[in-house]
Amino acid sequence: MLVLTRKSNECILVGDNIKVTVIGIEGDRVKLGIEAPQNIRVIREELLMEIENENRMAARSEYRPLPRGEER
Amino acid sequence: MRIATAHFGEVEIDDNKVLFFENGLPGLEDNKRFALLSNEESRPINWFQSLDHWEIALPVIDPFLVCPDYAFDIPQADVDALEIKQVEDVYVLNVLVIPRNGGITINLAAPIVINVKNNRGKQIILDDKKYSVRMPISELLPNAAEGG
Numbered sequence: 001m002l003v004l005t006r007k008s009n010e011c012i013l014v015g016d017n018i019k020v021t022v023i024g025i026e027g028d029r030v031k032l033g034i035e036a037p038q039n040i041r042v043i044r045e046e047l048l049m050e051i052e053n054e055n056r057m058a059a060r061s062e063y064r065p066l067p068r069g070e071e072r
Numbered sequence: 073m074r075i076a077t078a079h080f081g082e083v084e085i086d087d088n089k090v091l092f093f094e095n096g097l098p099g100l101e102d103n104k105r106f107a108l109l110s111n112e113e114s115r116p117i118n119w120f121q122s123l124d125h126w127e128i129a130l131p132v133i134d135p136f137l138v139c140p141d142y143a144f145d146i147p148q149a150d151v152d153a154l155e156i157k158q159v160e161d162v163y164v165l166n167v168l169v170i171p172r173n174g175g176i177t178i179n180l181a182a183p184i185v186i187n188v189k190n191n192r193g194k195q196i197i198l199d200d201k202k203y204s205v206r207m208p209i210s211e212l213l214p215n216a217a218e219g220g
Binding site for chain 1: 079098099100114119148149167168169171181182195205206
Protein backbone atom coordinates (compact mmCIF):
# COMPACT_ATOMS: atom_id res chain seq x y z
CA MET A 1 0.00 0.00 0.00
CA LEU A 2 1.26 3.43 -0.94
CA VAL A 3 1.04 5.97 1.88
CA LEU A 4 1.19 9.66 1.02
CA THR A 5 0.85 12.87 2.98
CA ARG A 6 -1.18 15.65 1.38
CA LYS A 7 -2.23 19.11 2.50
CA SER A 8 -5.49 20.84 1.80
CA ASN A 9 -5.95 21.58 -1.93
CA GLU A 10 -3.24 19.14 -2.95
CA CYS A 11 -4.05 16.27 -5.29
CA ILE A 12 -3.03 12.78 -6.16
CA LEU A 13 -3.35 11.29 -9.61
CA VAL A 14 -4.23 7.64 -10.09
CA GLY A 15 -3.47 6.30 -13.53
CA ASP A 16 -4.12 8.63 -16.46
CA ASN A 17 -7.56 9.91 -15.62
CA ILE A 18 -8.37 9.76 -11.92
CA LYS A 19 -7.69 12.78 -9.74
CA VAL A 20 -8.33 12.93 -6.01
CA THR A 21 -8.19 16.37 -4.39
CA VAL A 22 -8.10 17.07 -0.66
CA ILE A 23 -10.71 19.81 -0.50
CA GLY A 24 -10.63 20.36 3.22
CA ILE A 25 -9.69 18.91 6.57
CA GLU A 26 -11.78 19.47 9.68
CA GLY A 27 -10.88 17.52 12.81
CA ASP A 28 -11.03 13.83 11.86
CA ARG A 29 -12.93 14.47 8.62
CA VAL A 30 -11.31 14.82 5.24
CA LYS A 31 -13.35 16.15 2.35
CA LEU A 32 -12.20 14.69 -0.97
CA GLY A 33 -13.04 15.62 -4.50
CA ILE A 34 -12.80 12.73 -6.93
CA GLU A 35 -12.69 13.16 -10.67
CA ALA A 36 -12.89 9.87 -12.52
CA PRO A 37 -14.29 8.60 -15.82
CA GLN A 38 -17.91 7.45 -15.75
CA ASN A 39 -16.93 3.80 -16.03
CA ILE A 40 -15.04 3.91 -12.74
CA ARG A 41 -17.26 3.15 -9.78
CA VAL A 42 -16.59 5.40 -6.81
CA ILE A 43 -18.46 4.46 -3.63
CA ARG A 44 -17.89 4.60 0.09
CA GLU A 45 -16.52 1.27 1.31
CA GLU A 46 -19.06 0.98 4.10
CA LEU A 47 -21.90 1.17 1.56
CA LEU A 48 -20.54 -1.91 -0.21
CA MET A 49 -20.11 -3.65 3.16
CA GLU A 50 -23.71 -2.81 4.11
CA ILE A 51 -24.95 -4.27 0.83
CA GLU A 52 -22.86 -7.43 1.30
CA ASN A 53 -24.31 -7.80 4.78
CA GLU A 54 -27.85 -7.15 3.55
CA ASN A 55 -27.53 -9.80 0.82
CA ARG A 56 -26.31 -12.37 3.35
CA MET A 57 -29.23 -11.49 5.64
CA ALA A 58 -31.63 -11.76 2.69
CA ALA A 59 -30.31 -15.26 1.98
CA ARG A 60 -31.32 -16.21 5.52
CA SER A 61 -34.85 -14.85 5.05
CA GLU A 62 -37.78 -16.82 6.23
CA TYR A 63 -40.02 -18.23 3.51
CA ARG A 64 -43.39 -16.61 4.10
CA PRO A 65 -45.82 -14.57 2.04
CA LEU A 66 -46.26 -10.84 2.63
CA PRO A 67 -48.31 -10.55 5.82
CA ARG A 68 -51.73 -9.03 5.25
CA GLY A 69 -50.86 -6.05 7.43
CA GLU A 70 -47.97 -5.16 5.14
CA GLU A 71 -49.92 -5.73 1.95
CA ARG A 72 -52.40 -2.90 2.40
CA MET B 73 -32.17 -28.88 -15.80
CA ARG B 74 -33.56 -30.20 -12.56
CA ILE B 75 -32.32 -28.40 -9.45
CA ALA B 76 -32.75 -28.49 -5.70
CA THR B 77 -34.04 -25.21 -4.26
CA ALA B 78 -34.14 -23.58 -0.84
CA HIS B 79 -37.94 -23.27 -0.63
CA PHE B 80 -39.62 -25.00 -3.58
CA GLY B 81 -38.22 -28.54 -3.43
CA GLU B 82 -36.89 -29.91 -6.72
CA VAL B 83 -37.70 -27.71 -9.68
CA GLU B 84 -37.22 -28.00 -13.43
CA ILE B 85 -35.53 -24.88 -14.88
CA ASP B 86 -35.42 -24.14 -18.60
CA ASP B 87 -31.89 -23.36 -19.75
CA ASN B 88 -33.19 -20.13 -21.28
CA LYS B 89 -34.41 -18.96 -17.86
CA VAL B 90 -30.96 -19.08 -16.28
CA LEU B 91 -29.67 -15.64 -15.30
CA PHE B 92 -25.94 -14.99 -15.38
CA PHE B 93 -24.21 -12.74 -12.85
CA GLU B 94 -20.56 -12.61 -13.84
CA ASN B 95 -19.43 -11.24 -10.47
CA GLY B 96 -22.07 -12.90 -8.33
CA LEU B 97 -23.78 -10.64 -5.81
CA PRO B 98 -21.92 -8.53 -3.22
CA GLY B 99 -21.35 -10.77 -0.21
CA LEU B 100 -22.34 -13.87 -2.22
CA GLU B 101 -19.69 -13.70 -4.91
CA ASP B 102 -19.46 -17.43 -5.59
CA ASN B 103 -23.04 -17.56 -6.86
CA LYS B 104 -23.02 -16.70 -10.57
CA ARG B 105 -26.14 -18.39 -11.94
CA PHE B 106 -29.66 -17.75 -10.70
CA ALA B 107 -33.27 -18.45 -11.52
CA LEU B 108 -36.39 -16.59 -10.42
CA LEU B 109 -38.93 -18.77 -8.66
CA SER B 110 -42.37 -17.95 -7.36
CA ASN B 111 -45.76 -19.49 -6.90
CA GLU B 112 -49.26 -18.29 -6.16
CA GLU B 113 -48.56 -18.20 -2.44
CA SER B 114 -45.22 -16.38 -2.61
CA ARG B 115 -46.18 -13.66 -5.09
CA PRO B 116 -45.57 -10.76 -5.40
CA ILE B 117 -42.34 -11.97 -3.82
CA ASN B 118 -40.05 -13.94 -6.13
CA TRP B 119 -37.15 -15.99 -4.89
CA PHE B 120 -33.82 -15.37 -6.53
CA GLN B 121 -32.49 -18.89 -6.35
CA SER B 122 -28.78 -19.60 -6.75
CA LEU B 123 -28.06 -22.47 -9.13
CA ASP B 124 -24.59 -22.82 -7.67
CA HIS B 125 -25.59 -23.33 -4.04
CA TRP B 126 -29.11 -24.66 -3.63
CA GLU B 127 -29.48 -23.31 -0.07
CA ILE B 128 -28.96 -19.71 -1.23
CA ALA B 129 -32.17 -17.94 -2.24
CA LEU B 130 -32.98 -14.27 -1.76
CA PRO B 131 -36.50 -12.86 -1.73
CA VAL B 132 -36.88 -10.13 -4.37
CA ILE B 133 -39.71 -7.92 -5.54
CA ASP B 134 -40.57 -5.58 -8.39
CA PRO B 135 -39.66 -2.29 -6.65
CA PHE B 136 -42.33 -0.31 -8.47
CA LEU B 137 -45.01 -2.27 -6.61
CA VAL B 138 -43.86 -0.82 -3.31
CA CYS B 139 -42.18 2.41 -4.44
CA PRO B 140 -43.93 3.70 -7.58
CA ASP B 141 -41.63 6.70 -7.99
CA TYR B 142 -38.41 4.67 -7.69
CA ALA B 143 -35.93 5.91 -10.27
CA PHE B 144 -32.22 5.64 -10.90
CA ASP B 145 -29.64 5.87 -13.64
CA ILE B 146 -27.79 2.73 -14.63
CA PRO B 147 -24.09 3.67 -14.82
CA GLN B 148 -22.76 3.57 -18.36
CA ALA B 149 -20.20 0.94 -17.37
CA ASP B 150 -23.03 -1.39 -16.34
CA VAL B 151 -25.05 -0.61 -19.48
CA ASP B 152 -21.97 -1.65 -21.46
CA ALA B 153 -21.18 -4.71 -19.34
CA LEU B 154 -24.75 -6.04 -19.62
CA GLU B 155 -24.96 -4.97 -23.29
CA ILE B 156 -28.21 -3.13 -22.66
CA LYS B 157 -29.48 -1.69 -25.94
CA GLN B 158 -32.83 -0.26 -24.89
CA VAL B 159 -34.53 0.50 -21.61
CA GLU B 160 -37.40 -1.88 -22.44
CA ASP B 161 -34.98 -4.78 -22.06
CA VAL B 162 -34.20 -3.90 -18.45
CA TYR B 163 -35.88 -5.82 -15.66
CA VAL B 164 -35.37 -4.52 -12.13
CA LEU B 165 -35.74 -6.39 -8.85
CA ASN B 166 -34.82 -5.38 -5.33
CA VAL B 167 -33.72 -7.65 -2.52
CA LEU B 168 -35.89 -8.08 0.56
CA VAL B 169 -34.91 -9.20 4.02
CA ILE B 170 -37.65 -11.24 5.68
CA PRO B 171 -36.58 -11.82 9.28
CA ARG B 172 -38.13 -14.49 11.44
CA ASN B 173 -39.33 -11.75 13.74
CA GLY B 174 -39.99 -8.23 12.63
CA GLY B 175 -40.90 -6.36 9.51
CA ILE B 176 -39.76 -6.90 5.95
CA THR B 177 -37.21 -4.44 4.55
CA ILE B 178 -36.22 -3.67 0.97
CA ASN B 179 -32.78 -2.68 -0.29
CA LEU B 180 -33.47 0.27 -2.58
CA ALA B 181 -29.77 1.24 -2.69
CA ALA B 182 -28.73 -1.79 -4.71
CA PRO B 183 -31.20 -2.83 -7.42
CA ILE B 184 -30.65 -6.03 -9.37
CA VAL B 185 -30.66 -5.12 -13.06
CA ILE B 186 -31.25 -7.82 -15.67
CA ASN B 187 -31.02 -7.52 -19.44
CA VAL B 188 -33.87 -9.79 -20.55
CA LYS B 189 -32.36 -10.03 -24.06
CA ASN B 190 -29.27 -11.94 -22.90
CA ASN B 191 -30.21 -12.92 -19.31
CA ARG B 192 -27.19 -11.15 -17.91
CA GLY B 193 -27.51 -9.24 -14.68
CA LYS B 194 -25.76 -7.29 -12.01
CA GLN B 195 -26.61 -5.82 -8.66
CA ILE B 196 -25.69 -2.18 -9.06
CA ILE B 197 -24.93 0.23 -6.23
CA LEU B 198 -26.57 3.64 -6.14
CA ASP B 199 -24.73 6.13 -3.99
CA ASP B 200 -27.92 8.12 -3.47
CA LYS B 201 -28.86 9.07 0.09
CA LYS B 202 -32.51 9.00 -0.97
CA TYR B 203 -32.46 5.21 -1.15
CA SER B 204 -31.86 3.12 1.93
CA VAL B 205 -30.29 -0.30 2.14
CA ARG B 206 -32.91 -1.26 4.71
CA MET B 207 -36.22 0.50 4.06
CA PRO B 208 -39.20 -0.97 5.96
CA ILE B 209 -41.87 -2.10 3.49
CA SER B 210 -44.54 -0.95 5.94
CA GLU B 211 -43.35 2.66 5.47
CA LEU B 212 -43.59 2.41 1.70
CA LEU B 213 -46.87 0.65 1.12
CA PRO B 214 -49.26 3.32 2.41
CA ASN B 215 -47.76 5.60 -0.29
CA ALA B 216 -48.12 2.87 -2.90
CA ALA B 217 -51.81 2.60 -2.02
CA GLU B 218 -52.25 6.36 -2.42
CA GLY B 219 -50.35 6.38 -5.70
CA GLY B 220 -52.43 3.70 -7.32
